[in-house]
Every structure is written in C-alpha cells, then in structure tokens.
Amino acid sequence: MAQPAVLRIIFGDESDSRKLHLVSGIPATTDDLHTIVKTSYQIKEDFRLQYMDTDFNDFMNLTSMSEIQNKSTLKVIYLAPSQPYVTLYPVDSFDENAGATYADTHTPASSLASSCSDDTLHTSTPHSSPERQSSTSSSWPNVFVVPKFTYEAEFELQQKDTEFEANGTYFNPGPKLKGVILDGLAQEMMRYTKYPKDYQCEEVAAALTRAHPCLGQLGSKTGFWGWKQSLKYKMQNYRTKLGRLGHPEIRVNSLKHKKEGQGKAAANIKKPRKAEVHYVPLHPKGESSESLEKERVVLLSEVKKRDNEVVIKEKMQKTFSSRRLEIVEQRPMIEDIQERWPALFHESEVNAEFLRITTKPLQTKFMSQFDLLSDKLMKILESKGGLKGQKIKAVLAGKDSESINAKRECILRSLVIYLNEDPDSFFKEYLESATEDAERDIAATVMGVYTVVSHGEDEPKDVGIVIEGRKVLQNIDSVMMAFIMLFGLIYALDLNYPDNLKYTFEFCQKIIMNLDGHKLNAKIQQLKIKLFG
Template sequence: MTTSVRLRIILGENNSQRVILQDGLPTSVADLSKEIAKQCSLQGNFRLQFMDPDFDNDFMNLMSTSEIQDKSTLKVVLLVTSSDRDGLPIPHVETSQNESACSSLAPSLLSCDTLVLSSPSTSANSESSASLAPVLSSSVKSSAWPAEFTVPRFTYDAELKLEQGNAAFKTQGTFLSPDPKLKMSILDGLAEEIVKYKLYPSDGEYGQVAEALIKKHPCLKERGSVTGYSGWKASLKYKLGNYRTKLRNIGCTEVTVNSIKHKPDGISSPAYRVKKPRKAEVNYCPSHPQGETDETLEAVRQTLLNEVKKKNNEKNVRMLMDKSFSIRRHEVIQEPLIADFKTRWPALFRTEEVCAEFERISTVPLVSTFFAKMDAYIAKLMKIFANRGGVAGRRIKTLLLPTTQTDAIEVKRECITKSLCVYLNEDPSSLILEFMDTDGASAQEAIQKAVMGIYVIRYEGTSIEDSPADVGVVLEGEKVLQDLCSVPYATAMLLGLIYGLNLNYLPELRYTFEAFQKLFLELDTNKLTNKVQALKTKLFSDVFE
C-alpha cells in the first residue's frame, strides 16, 4: 500500500500550507508541481525549491523528487516576466563592471526572468496583470517532454484487469496477454498523455513510454523481446499515426500544416519536408486562441506595428505579442526571408521579446538558464580544455589566456564559447566575426556576406577585456540586433532568434550549437552526437582524459 506524503509549502512571507499526497511522491517534478498547484490553488508558472541540508538548509531548485521525502519543506518561486511585473521590486543582482554596462544596454537581462516570492502585495499585482494579459491558445503547451514519463491511469475496467495481471505476475510469474479491448484502452490512454507534450515523438521517446508502461505494469512485458517492450513501441507509433489523422480531420494546426494540400505543387508524399519540432520546441505550431481567426489576428499585427513605435510601451507590446503568437508561428514555419519577416514583426527583434518568444516556444527562460548552466560548467570546462593536446590544444590555450588576466565573468564566458568551438573541431570565427572600428567598409562587407553569426566591433588598441564598440547578431547579411552588451549575451540572443525564426543551425557549427542547446539550455538531452556526449561525460566525471 502506498504511503501518503506530507509536505510544507512556503507560498510567501508568513504564508505556508500543508499538502498531502495520498498516492505518495510523484515520479517527476512536473507532476508534483501540478498537484501542489491544485491543492494550493496556484496559477501561472512557478518553480519549486527544496531545503538542501548539504548547504545549511538553503533553498535550491528542485530537479528531482528523489531530493525530498515525507515532511520536507518546499518553496514556491513565481516566474514573473516583464509583462506582469509592473510595481514589483527587482531583486539585487551582483554584477561585474561589464555586466553593469549591460543593464543600460539590455534591460532584458533583468526583465526576462525575474524571480520573486509570492506575497499579498505581489499577488495583487499579478492578478491585475493577469486580467489584462490575453489568454493564449488552449493548444499552447506549458511543459516540455518529461525526464521520466508517467503512465496515466486507464479506464476502470482496464485498471482492474491490469491489477489482476500484476498480482498473478508477482505470485506466479505469469505474463498477461491483453485482449484487443484492453490493448486499445492502454494505447488510447498513452496516446492522450503523449500528445499533452508533443504530436511527433522521437523513436527514443516512444521507447521511453513503452519502457515506463512495462515498469509500472510488469505483467505486460513481452516474452521473446530483447527489451520486453518492442511490440508496445511499434503499436504506439501506429496509434499516434492514427491519432494525428483524427486531429488533422478536426483541424489541429500542428498536423494540418503537413497535409498534402500544404505541400508544394507536384508533391504527393505526406513525408516530404514534414514541419515538426526538431530542437525540442514545445509549442511549434499552436492553434489560434478561441474566437480568433487569421483576419482578427492580422488586425492585432497591424495594431502592434503602431504600438511598437511608442516609447515606454513594453507592456502593451508584450500583450499583443502573446495574443498573436499563433499566427506568427504559422508564418515563420513557412521560412520567410528575414528582412521581410522583420518588416512584418519588428517587435520580435527586441532583446526582451527574443527572450519572451523563446519561452513561449520552449517554456524555458533563455538568459537565466543559458548563463546559469554555462557558469556552473566553467571551472570543469577550463580543466577539460587544458587537457586537450595538439594544434587544437595550443589554440585553446591562446583563447583562454585572457581568463588569467581578469576575473570578469563576461570575459570567461566569451573565452569558453570560443574554446568550445575549437574543442569540438569547429572554427569560432564562423560564429563570432571580430573587427576593429577602423575596418569600416571591409567589416560591413563581411557582415553582409554572413549567413548567421555574431559580430563584434572593438576600438583600436583595445582587447577582449575592454568593452566593445558594438556587438550584434547578423542573419542573412542583415544586422537584426545591435548594441548588445557582450558576446555571451549576443550568443544567447542568437539562440533565441534561431528558435523564434525557426532557423536551422549552421552545418559548420552543428556541434557547438548542439552543446548550447543540450548542455546549457538542457533541451532534448536524451539524444546526443558522439562528440557532445563525450564532452558531457567528462563534465560529469572527475577524470577528464
């Protein structure tokens, strides 16, 4: 019998609540968050923190439910964006000299991912903001694919049969051969749970679901199968294919975009250039909000063109960008020219909106996540890079030399970024274009020829330790972002634009971008190439070579 678990939930100053989990601790943090939100009547996005005894009971972000037990204390931290934080105090942030310059050039460093504890005053502000904020489409998902897939409860009769089958397996070791009705109930239940996260799971994710099924219900394990679930995995693929057909017939946008009528003339294969998430996008092609059409959202876009010209109008711009998210995604997956798209959606090419769009697509805060992971890995990365030999090792030592002359975090981040490219046998000059302010026409010509990258213009006679004259992002030969505070920040913005504009990674930098995505942003970490997997193994090992 499952033992219930009691938790103390801190909701704010002088505000806590007891939560009782009758079925024990969930296997994933996402499921725990849902249960806490339900019992505490919480709305909006939040993060859970647990009291870590290894660090004098300071609160740390909860990454796994194995960190907690009965009578543990958790703290709820609301994730507040700039659109709903008016009137909220901005927490003090320790900054270096370079970072303090960033605050004036790029306010989104503070506004994108501000964390505050809920309190009576902040709740009031949140409620007033929520009343103004538009409701996104019901098809917009709120969480990414879970690290551990939770098998849902099936229909009552199916659960009864499985309970009897598991009991027989435990006592006699006999396997259950599900009848067609039971198998259909199981597959239907799994399919409904899968589409909460994505409509096009990968082969590994199908395997993850099938493995979770036989782990929860061992009587369903297949005899004669190496894994014990290969048949369930194949059945799930067929079930999801049929499920997508049903969704296409009722007009689900993420599926209808791949129907034959949306293919180029003369193409009769549904498999031709399927438009689906490829970089762990949670909301790739959402349906329009209820009551909205292409025409009404086009009117919103026209309004947005006027609102973006006004000063100190970030709140209204954010509301309109939220509301028009679906039509913008429908446009961008058709791969328009960057210049044309910038003309239609100029608000997207602001740093704060790059952050917001990335979070709409992936549900992950861009800047805070990227830098938190990079900073956590800096010490080990420098040791790993120092052990690299040959030509690459000598080049890395040259790139890391500025880190021995200054403790500035921005310098370390930039050196690590360049060294990462070299370590993965790629050229950092393909990512970062560096010029002097005296280069003039030659620099402009090189930028116009660049397909994708970051440009840096430094003052004559200065080095990496000094503030640059200009840093920006270039796409298809056009400067889409300028006057950024540093190369690392521009790198984060480039990643945000790649997601926001549905761009492919540069082939010559595929491993570097994979490391950015899967190691620093922790998106789609289940499947890594050999190079990135080897680097990840060393990051989590005490032996680097």
C-alpha cells in the same frame, strides 16, 4: 533478456508492503531503480531507498546495486520538506521592472550533473504571468506517469496484476482493452508532443509495464518492444485524425498544403527538432487568423510608441500562434519577418518568444548553467594537447580579465575550438575605421556575431547579430549575450544551426539548456562524460 526479478517494497511501517515485479531484471543503477519505484507506485514526494542489510539485520541507505538481489527487501523513506535548500539567481532579462528571481532547488547531496535538471521553482516568473501559453502542453517529463484508464480497464488490469503476483502469468489483452490502453497513453503523450521520438515511445512502454507488470512481454528483449511499436502506430493514427480536423502543427505537413516543388508529404516534414513544446500552437480561444492579423497591424503602430513595453508584450503573446504558423509554414526571409514583426527583434521579446516555444527561460538559465559548468569546462579545455590545445591556451589567456563577460567569451571561443569548429568564421571583429569593408562582409554573412572595436579601447563600439546578411540586433552588451540572443532567435525564427558551429549549438541546447539531451553527437557525448563523470 535479463532474468525477471521481484522485490519487496515497504512503505512506512511493515504493515504496508508490496511486491515490485521487474520484468527486465534488476536495473543497473540506483537512479534507475529509484525511477522504477517512483513510476510504479506514482510517488509524488521526494524519497530515498534503504535495503535490508544482512550483517546488521537493519535497513541501510542504498548506495550500490550490488546490495540488491532477487527477492530483496527495500524501504521507501520520504524526505522532509526542509531537507532541500534553495539557491537564488537574479533575473535581469524578462522584465527589468520586476524584482523576480529564479530558484533552483537541489538536495544537499546534489552533484554537478543534477544541476542540469529541470526541477526549477519559479517565483514571480513569466510562467505565472500573462506570458504563459494558454495551451496545456509542456516539455517531456523526466518521469512519464501512466494515466488512469477507463474503470473497466483498470479493474481488469488490477485483477491480472494480482494473478501475475501470485503465479507469474503474463496477460495478453484483447483488441478492445489494448485499444483503450493505447488510446489513454497516446492522449497523454499528445500533451507533450505530436511527434514523439523513439526513446520517448520506449519510456512510455517501459512505464506501462512497470505500472502493470502483467502486460510485460516475454518474447521481446526489453519486455515491452511490442507496446513500443504499437504506440508508434497509434500516434501516427492520432496525427492523421488531427490533420483531418485541421490541427495547424499537423496541417503544415499535409500534401495538399505543400507548395509547388516541395515534394511528397513525407519529405521535408516540419516538426519539432530542438525540443520545441509549442511548435505550431492553436489560436487563442475566440480568435481566428483574420482577427490575429488585425492585431498584428495594430502592433506595428504600438511598436513606434515610447514606453509601450506592456502593450507590446501582451499583443506579441496574443499573436504568437499566428506568427509561428507563418514562420513555420511559409518560411519567409528575415527581411520580411523584420517588416511584419519588428517587435520580435528586441532582447526582451527574444527571451519571451523562447519561453513561449520551449517553456524554459533563455537568458537566466543559459547564464546560470554556463557559469556553473565553467570551472569544470576550463579544466577540460586546458588539458587539451596538440595544436588544438595551443589554440585553446592562446584564447584562454584572456580569461583573467576583470570582466566576467570577457571570461565567458574566452570559454565559449575555446569550446568552439575544442569541438573542431572555427570561432573566427562565426565571431567577426571589425575596426571602426574600416566601415565599408565591414558592411560588405556582413552583407555576405549567413549567420554570425560581429563586434566593432576602436584602437586603444577595451570596450567594443557595437556588438550585434547578423542573419541572412542583415543586422537583426545591435548594441548588445557583450559577445556572450549576443550568442545567447542568436540561440533564441534560431528558435523564434525556426532556423537550422549554422554548419560552421552546429556542434557548439548542440552542446548549448542539450547540455547547457537541457533540451532533448537524450541523443548526443559522439563529440558532445564524450564532453558530457568528462563534465559529469
């Protein structure tokens, strides 16, 4: 374990200065230190850090951790609201009738890596429309803020923190106080996920010891290992309680609700695996399974009407919880889902369903991030040597086309090759004259994107998506758009990534869409380092 350290933090003038105890020692990077200061003092505003420079005897902007030692003095400088700038992206996916825009906010010093953050402002977006899920759940925060505990607990912790600052004495809370702390943390974690991952429990435990340094644990390597393990057990107990109360997301994993042949409750656990926020949400207030089934039946007739998008969208939102429970619990075939939920298989509803599940926009975020990374990605792809490099160069030869969609497709196909996967096994192309052969091949396809072309014509006759041998979407504008829609359908239908393109989809999920990008496959990790290094 690193040697514990203490820093002096000044807020505004020197009349407001405080001690910051670093149980795990001086952090490795300035970003880590910035996060620690932000969470320890629960700072909501943007700020930068300055350190006291011994050469000039004045505060200088902190750019390297080599300037920081034990008992150094730092100063928090709040940034003026006018400093960030705004970049607008047009929205053409969720509502073609709305002049909506997405605005990504960045500081002037933002790097390419920072563009993949989720700090996005939305103006007239589906988040502020009836599409917004009524649940208070949201995606896992970049910085976990420790909640306030009961008055008695906060009072006792404040006293022990003061003692720790004075003489460095750590505090081992009794069972009652420890229970209050764990209950408060678990309830806050439940807002984001019912099944926290290892790194998430670790982030919460670290945030707790930063907010209350007296709770640090000298006997562990990190200083909070015991809290991390206790949180895991606490979350298990909470899930047990929720399961007894009939919470749908927990209930699908209950042994008595398993179908015959599914095995024990611990086997085949159905839980969020791709950063789904609303995996199996609760029914809307005042609704039941029976009332939502009636809404579904009404929706079947509404789909057949012309210019009825508003009503369809409203009813799809209302029946979201019923649809998710059916898809996750029963695992129906695609044919059955198409019959029961035909409205789901339209581009606008794929976008809307993805937003409901992840709270992130699909098409606009995917396109903007892919285009943002395309130049750097192309340099990496073009630098590849050997047989793989020759294949990539052959595919990238078409990138100079006047069509932006053709350029995107070339980069996407090259990325598949770079990740040691075969694009031809997933992206199928058929001649219009060979209809029978195409239909036969499509019927045997588990998952993929197909294109129908004619001799002598640049534009395809049809681009579509195949799942379980069925055409689920047709007449899509481009191969790139079909890939994005398939990515959305994988979430909407709770499917696994196809084995022949699993690394490509993981790259899109964790790098392009920034969904649960903490744990990466070695191939993706290496590519990420090259992209943002």
